[in-house]
Amino acid sequence: MTRYRLQPTPVQEQALLQHCGHARFVWNPAVEQHACWRPDRGPAPRFAEQCRQLTQARAEHAWLRAGSVTVQQQALKDFHQAMGNFFAGTHRRPTWRKAGRHEGFRIVAVKPGDVRRVSRRVGQVKVPKVGWVRFRWSRPVPDGAKSYRVTLDRAGRWHVAFAAIPDPIPAPGTGKAVGVDRGVAVSAALSTGDLLNAPGLQESERVRPARLLRRLARAQRGSKRRARVKAAIARLKARETDRRKDWIEKTSTDLARRFDVIGVEDLNIAGMTRSARGSVEVPGRNVRQKAGLNRGILANGWGGLVRRLEHKAPGRVVKVDPRYTSRTCSACGHVAGESRESQAVFSCVVCGFEVNADVNRGLQCS
Template sequence: MSRYRMQPTPAQERALLEHCGHARFVWNLAVEQHACWRPGRGSAPGFAEQCRQLTQARAEFAWLRAGSVTVQQQALKDFAHAMGHFFAGTHRRPTWRKAGRQEGFRVVAVKPGDVRRVSRRVGQVKVPKVGWVRFRWSRPVRDTVKSFRVTRDRAGRWHVAFAIIPAPIPAPGTCGVVGVDRGAAVSAALSTGDLLHAPGLREGERARLERLLRRLARAKPGSRRRAWVKAAIARLKARGTDRRKDWIEKTSTGLACRFDVIGVEDLNIRGMTRSARGTVGAPGRNVGAKAGLNRGILPAGESRKSQAVFSCVVCKCRVNADVNAARNIRDTAAGHAVAARGGPPTGEPVNREPQRDLPLTG
């Protein structure tokens, strides 16, 4: 997906919000129908039956009829695909969409003339019942685009993402193997000894975020000031999120260009950051400490709270604990790679890079 920043006019923004509301309404109705279905009570309505019900609903309700049938039917098709992935065991069950958090809709069957470039930095995309909407032309858009998705984040920014299959990154062919260990203090530690740090909010931005959080606590619920403060907080947090996403994309691409095999630990971030609050009958313990740890894990999607030093009791080797874990991951990944291809080529090592690693134990 290639994502671009949209620049809608106020009237176009209102129309886009209506499309988002209709898509969310149709999606939630489909979720409700499947949530009420139980084995032995017949079959849940499929995509064709839901489209027939949508036609009846559009004939009965003028506010729904005023929207785009393309957007609404596509929401049902997306739900059908999500349920197919759920039954296949590859994804979780589709859940409800909440206003202000998951705003967006998808448009398919895009014609070649529906995306055009009007200047060096400005492009336009044709949205049903909205017209031509401007977006920032940050990189070329292929003529083979068949669908796009319009989204609005919590900071109020609009984006359009075109469905494009990127060209594969060729392997360097050096038989290089690297292990990657993720942590909170160090975002990623490589088995080569490199310590990578994901960017976040700067010191001044963190201070402003604390001030905004204090103002939010004092603001009256439902007031315009509270809404303004929440929007300012969302914009500030989105800035740090964009920096982390950019860093992740560049780092992962760089590793793919340098190594043939990349070993990464399989972390269950969802389970690691589960709330420790508990219930009224059985309240949790150390809730504040667990919440602080979760705030450190989620921004980087990582596993450790601090940087400890690994010290071997046999050879007395002292090394960064994350680097030592990355080397263990590297050795495991190298073993699987050798087994998959039947062993390394004759006379060639598994990893041709100069071995700069310290003795590995543990």
């Protein structure tokens, strides 16, 4: 997905919000149908059946009929794709979408004339029932894009993302391999000795979240002041997310261009970041410490880095079994817990090889 910053007018923004509301209205009943369906009723409604139900709903409700049928049908299509991913075991079950949090819709069957460039930095995309909407032309739109998705994030920013399969980055052909160890103190430690860190908030910005959260706690629910504070928190989090994504893109591109083979540990990140709260009968232990570790893992972009590496260097990313890598010497292969002197230092008790602990794990992946 190639994403651009959308710049709608106030009138167009209201029309886009109506599309988002219609897509959410169609999605939520589909989720409810499948959640309440029982096996004795037979198979759950499929895409064709729910499209017929949508046609009946549009005939009964003028406000729904006034919206785009493409937007509403694609919401159903997205739901059935999400259910297919759930049954395949790759994603979680689709859940309800909430106003202000899940705002977006998808348009398909995009024609070449539906996207145009009007100046050096400005482009336009044709949205059904809205017309031509401007977006920032930060880079060329991919050729052959057949669909796009319009989204509104919690910071109040509109984006349009064109779906297209990017061309992979060709291998340099030098035969070089690199191992990448992902960590919390160091985002990515390369077997070459390079230590890379994902950027986050600056020192002057780190005090703002706590201050804004205290201000949010004092604000009355439903007030304009509370909405302003929530928007400020969302903008701060969006800034941190944008910096992390930018780092992931640049780092993955650099690795794909420099090395023929890229080794990473095969980590179950979803399982590693699962909450430790437990249940009422069996409460969890060290819940706050585990929550801090989860935040550290997610803030360093472990999954995003490997995902983009697989996109840009398909067939060149090798996943290595992570067991005992923190105790194994990359020089002689001896396994001993005593070799890990600290979080940052690895000193083999047999051969005396000493190196940064994260670099030692990266060497085993290369």
